[in-house]
Amino acid sequence: MIIIVTGVSGSGKTTIGSLLSKRTRLPFFDADDFHPSSNIEKMTQGIPLTDHDRAPWLENLANHILEWEKEGGAILACSALRENYRQTLQVSQNIHWIHLYGEKGILEERLNNRKDHYMNPGLLDSQLATWEEPEYGLHLNVAGTPEELGSSIIKYLKNFDMKSKIGIIGMGVMGKSLALNFISNTIGTSVYNRTVQGKEEKIASTFAEENLDLNLRGYDDLGEFLQSLESPKKILLMIPAGSAIDQQLDQLSGFLEKGDIVIDGGNSFYEDSNRRVSEMQEKGIHYLAMGVSGGEEGALKGPSLMPGGNKEAFEQVEDYLKSIAAKDKNGNACMTYVGPEGSGHFIKMVHNSIEYGEMQAIAEVVHLLRFGLRLNPSEISRIMRNWLNDGLQSYLLEITADILAVKEGEEYLLDLILDAAGQKGTGGWSLITALNHHVPYSPLAEAVTARQLSSQKTKRSELSKLFNHSFRAFGEDKVILMERVKNAYMLCRIINHETGYSLMKEVSDKYSWNLNFSEISRIWTNGCIIRSGLMEELVEVYQETDSLLRHKKFISKVKELKKDLTYIIGLGLSHDFALPVFSASANYLLGRIIENSSANLIQAQRDYFGAHTYQRKNDASGAFYHTDWQKAKEQSNPNSQNKPPSS
Numbered sequence: 225m226i227i228i229v230t231g232v233s234g235s236g237k238t239t240i241g242s243l244l245s246k247r248t249r250l251p252f253f254d255a256d257d258f259h260p261s262s263n264i265e266k267m268t269q270g271i272p273l274t275d276h277d278r279a280p281w282l283e284n285l286a287n288h289i290l291e292w293e294k295e296g297g298a299i300l301a302c303s304a305l306r307e308n309y310r311q312t313l314q315v316s317q318n319i320h321w322i323h324l325y326g327e328k329g330i331l332e333e334r335l336n337n338r339k340d341h342y343m344n345p346g347l348l349d350s351q352l353a354t355w356e357e358p359e360y361g362l363h364l365n366v367a368g369t370p371e372e373l374g375s376s377i378i379k380y381l382k383n384f385d386m387k388s389k390i391g392i393i394g395m396g397v398m399g400k401s402l403a404l405n406f407i408s409n410t411i412g413t414s415v416y417n418r419t420v421q422g423k424e425e426k427i428a429s430t431f432a433e434e435n436l437d438l439n440l441r442g443y444d445d446l447g448e449f450l451q452s453l454e455s456p457k458k459i460l461l462m463i464p465a466g467s468a469i470d471q472q473l474d475q476l477s478g479f480l481e482k483g484d485i486v487i488d489g490g491n492s493f494y495e496d497s498n499r500r501v502s503e504m505q506e507k508g509i510h511y512l513a514m515g516v517s518g519g520e521e522g523a524l525k526g527p528s529l530m531p532g533g534n535k536e537a538f539e540q541v542e543d544y545l546k547s548i549a550a551k552d553k554n555g556n557a558c559m560t561y562v563g564p565e566g567s568g569h570f571i572k573m574v575h576n577s578i579e580y581g582e583m584q585a586i587a588e589v590v591h592l593l594r595f596g597l598r599l600n601p602s603e604i605s606r607i608m609r610n611w612l613n614d615g616l617q618s619y620l621l622e623i624t625a626d627i628l629a630v631k632e633g634e635e636y637l638l639d640l641i642l643d644a645a646g647q648k649g650t651g652g653w654s655l656i657t658a659l660n661h662h663v664p665y666s667p668l669a670e671a672v673t674a675r676q677l678s679s680q681k682t683k684r685s686e687l688s689k690l691f692n693h694s695f696r697a698f699g700e701d702k703v704i705l706m707e708r709v710k711n712a713y714m715l716c717r718i719i720n721h722e723t724g725y726s727l728m729k730e731v732s733d734k735y736s737w738n739l740n741f742s743e744i745s746r747i748w749t750n751g752c753i754i755r756s757g758l759m760e761e762l763v764e765v766y767q768e769t770d771s772l773l774r775h776k777k778f779i780s781k782v783k784e785l786k787k788d789l790t791y792i793i794g795l796g797l798s799h800d801f802a803l804p805v806f807s808a809s810a811n812y813l814l815g816r817i818i819e820n821s822s823a824n825l826i827q828a829q830r831d832y833f834g835a836h837t838y839q840r841k842n843d844a845s846g847a848f849y850h851t852d853w854q855k856a857k858e859q860s861n862p863n864s865q866n867k868p869p870s871s
């Protein structure tokens with residue numbers, strides 16, 4: 225789009241043009257800057273320009289307009305006093321004219337106040353005489369404030385039948401932020417929100433009014449919203465997972481045409497997305513299941529995006545997604561095509577599961593430092609800030625350090641927050657998925673269980689009194705313990721990630737999704753909630769291995785940190801601290817690295833009571849055996865029956 229702001233000297237073309245440039249994010253050019261020096265010389269001396277003088281200048285501008293159009297548009301301030309000047313500039317259908325006019329007195333006053341401009345105020349009369357009133361475009365009296373004029377222009381331009389590149393359904397926390405992100409990247413965006421009479425009314429149109437921008441259009445009617453989208457339509461759903469998505473797809477189905485693209489950017493369960501991708505494909509509609517992470521701020525400034533599903537559809541929205549995504553340390557978008565079906569939602573689910581594990585591990589650290597080492601939240605905040613610069617950089621630790629420092633009057637806000645954690649599903653779904661796919665998941669499963677236990681506040685309060693529970697402080701050197709807690713957390717974090725990635729590996733293999741774990745780590749290095757220094761390391765590590773526990777660097781790290789994790793767990797448990805994720809991560813690690821486990825006894829018990837059979841270490845064929853255990857017992861030691869063991 226090219227916007228040309230016309231008017232005589234002093235009408236405010238530059239002010240309005242610059243303001244429009246901010247609102248539309250199109251570059252601003254002042255036609256005066258394109259005059260040849262001979263013209264400038266004449267104007268400085270107060271000599272009016274002739275048409276002969278203006279001709280090369282206008283031709284030059286016309287050529288620039290064609291270039292600017294190719295580059296995505298521009299705003300030009302140009303007096304363009306005569307119709308034939310304007311016709312010279314009219315080199316595209318895509319030009320919008322804004323004509324500024326005003327009382328001679330106002331114009332004179334402005335010109336007299338103007339400094340550092342070569343235009344001689346004495347030329348105003350000649351300009352007014354030259355001005356030929358156009359019969360098209362928007363005519364605006366410059367008596368209004370620049371803000372008022374700017375808003376009128378945006379409203380006027382929005383009336384043109386410009387189709388939006390993308391439409392967003394759901395103007396909640398995420399939908400609004402993503403819409404602002406799209407428009408800040410000059411991607412024309414239409415937004416829609418359902419109407420719930422008396423409760424949710426005019427949400428989308430009000431949002432568009434409040435964020436007046438040429439690239440943003442708000443609709444309260446679904447049909448009008450869909451009409452406003454260019455074809456094939458690209459619609460991003462930012463609404464709750466579950467039945468809301470199916471209902472919304474039902475409502476959309478009558479309006480969609482073959483080739484249109486629906487993107488579910490919410491936290492949908494990946495098996496639902498698997499189903500929706502194929503159901504929509506049968507109707508000829510492309511469906512992308514896209515994980516989005518970064519919360520409200522990430523969505524606004526750059527989220528991590530995890531699109532999966534129809535590859536062809538992905539390619540049609542790839543550039544838009546790249547534009548709004550966070551950037552990694554090399555400047556590449558934290559966005560990649562994840563894989564087919566619901567793979568994008570699957571990895572987002574695992575991302576959230578790791579998020580749960582990390583949040584719980586940090587919560588355990590804070591409890592240990594606060595009640596075991598008797599440090600106050602401000603002190604813990606400072607310790608965490610040091611850790612951030614000492615090998616533990618992470619967004620979640622960073623926000624924890626912030627949270628711990630917040631006070632309301634004399635009290636820490638944290639102490640005023642009810643200790644009952646919510647959850648919307650992704651953590652639990654990961655656990656169910658791990659169970660279904662036989663993937664050990666205890667560290668992250670414990671984070672889900674911890675939230676469940678936390679939500680039983682009343683029951684906990686009752687039992688706490690019955691058991692006289694209280695945390696007991698550690699009587700050891702604080703400085704040494706702080707270091708050991710830090711090391712314990714560092715290892716717990718490694719194991720949390722290993723657990724999540726092992727689930728991704730298993731499911732990727734089962735579905736033949738061919739997930740690229742290095743690339744997944746890369747798009748999680750920025751924008752998302754679990755971005756961290758560790759994640760940066762994983763980008764390279766997963767180029768070499770599919771398990772952290774097999775990587776040389778991590779083998780030595782785990783060996784070095786293990787004793788501190790097990791020590792802190794022992795210390796904490798014996799002082800009545802609940803350390804579900806810390807403990808589970810140590811058990812998980814030991815479970816993974818013990819060669820001769822206790823499961824031989826489990827097999828024997830199963831065979832004893834249920835004839836479930838077992839395999840033998842001394843039979844490599846893998847054959848299954850059953851033992852008559854009563855008989856075997858008698859045969860093993862016929863003389864010792866029913867006798868107590870000798871002392």
Ligand SMILES: NC(=O)C1=CN([C@@H]2O[C@H](COP(=O)(O)OP(=O)(O)OC[C@H]3O[C@@H](n4cnc5c(N)ncnc54)[C@H](OP(=O)(O)O)[C@@H]3O)[C@@H](O)[C@H]2O)C=CC1
Nearest residue numbers: 394395396397398399424462463464465468490491516519
């Ligand atoms: N918040 C976050 O940090 C993140 C959230 N997500 C996911 O993004 C999605 C949106 O989250 P968020 O923006 O936080 O949620 P909000 O609750 O803030 O907004 C939900 C939006 O969905 C609309 N909505 C609710 N029910 C329906 C329905 N049945 N049909 C149509 N529209 C409906 C709401 O409209 P109304 O105003 O009328 O109720 C609202 O616009 C969810 O899946 C969430 O899990 C993903 C990453 C991060």
Ligand SMILES: O=C(CO)[C@H](O)[C@H](O)COP(=O)(O)O
Nearest residue numbers: 517518646647648649650753
């Ligand atoms: O996806 C997210 C971040 O990545 C959302 O914030 C999600 O809603 C958090 O999950 P829960 O509400 O279960 O804690």
